[in-house]
Amino acid sequence: xxxxxxxxxxxxxxxxxxxxxxxxxxxxxxxxxxxxxxxxxxxxxxxxxxxxxxxxxxxxxxxxxxxxxxxxxxxxxxxxxxxxxxxxxxxxxxxxxxxxxxxxxxxxxxxxxxxxxxxxxxxxxxxxxxxxxxxxxxxxxxxxxxxxxxxxxxxxxxxxxxxxxxxxxxxxxxxxxxxxxxxxxxxxxxxxxxxxxxxxx
DNA sequence: GGTAAGATCAGC
DNA sequence: CTGATCTTACCT
Numbered sequence: 065x066x067x068x069x070x071x072x073x074x075x076x077x078x079x080x081x082x083x084x085x086x087x088x089x090x091x092x093x094x095x096x097x098x099x100x101x102x103x104x105x106x107x108x109x110x111x112x113x114x115x116x117x118x119x120x121x122x123x124x125x126x127x128x129x130x131x132x133x134x135x136x137x138x139x140x141x142x143x144x145x146x147x148x149x150x151x152x153x154x155x156x157x158x159x160x161x162x163x164x165x166x167x168x169x170x171x172x173x174x175x176x177x178x179x180x181x182x183x184x185x186x187x188x189x190x191x192x193x194x195x196x197x198x199x200x201x202x203x204x205x206x207x208x209x210x211x212x213x214x215x216x217x218x219x220x221x222x223x224x225x226x227x228x229x230x231x232x233x234x235x236x237x238x239x240x241x242x243x244x245x246x247x248x249x250x251x252x253x254x255x256x257x258x259x260x261x262x263x264x265x
Numbered sequence: 266g267g268t269a270a271g272a273t274c275a276g277c
Numbered sequence: 278c279t280g281a282t283c284t285t286a287c288c289t
Binding site (some may be wrong): 097099111112113135137138139140141143145158160187188189190228229230231232255257 | 270271272273274
């Protein structure tokens with residue numbers, strides 16, 4: 065797993081598990097977005113948190129691949145990324161949506177009784193909520209069996225792609241990927257702060 | 266030490 | 278479409 069585009073495709077169909085014991089909740093990743101790094105790196109990406117170099121929030125993105133990069137969005141939600149790329153080079157894949165396989169009851173208890181099954185982990189904030197991923201999980205090694213959040217890679221079926229959601233920079237880049245024919249995939253919404261279509265990136 | 270912006274979500 | 282709610286970065 066090296067560049068973010070390859071990593072993004074590879075993560076589709078992978079199993080994400082979260083829980084102290086043998087996986088309280090497990091889910092299949094169905095939608096992701098690739099994010100690059102600084103302007104002078106191999107994948108310059110003005111929409112990435114790492115674009116302006118390492119800082120207190122994004123340091124883990126510059127570390128080894130396979131770690132979890134969590135950040136708080138709009139002061140309310142937590143979003144999760146899988147770090148990729150070699151050490152010293154920032155890149156990550158944002159987990160945007162998943163299909164809950166095991167622990168549906170627990171996920172619904174966390175999200176709310178009225179939430180439809182397909183929407184339990186739809187959207188990056190909702191995904192973390194359903195799996196109880198918090199800022200405490202920042203930097204977690206996703207391939208360590210003793211971690212609270214774990215990842216099991218699989219083979220990816222048919223993949224579709226399109227522009228990323230909600231980014232104001234490089235808004236026309238087709239760096240979002242999802243599994244075709246999946247009801248859990250979230251709807252595309254362009255950022256209101258993004259320039260007119262075709263002008264960005 | 267102040268401030269503005271934000272890889273979101275739910276509710277009207 | 279709007280508001281909630283807060284962390285961080287980037288000024289001055």
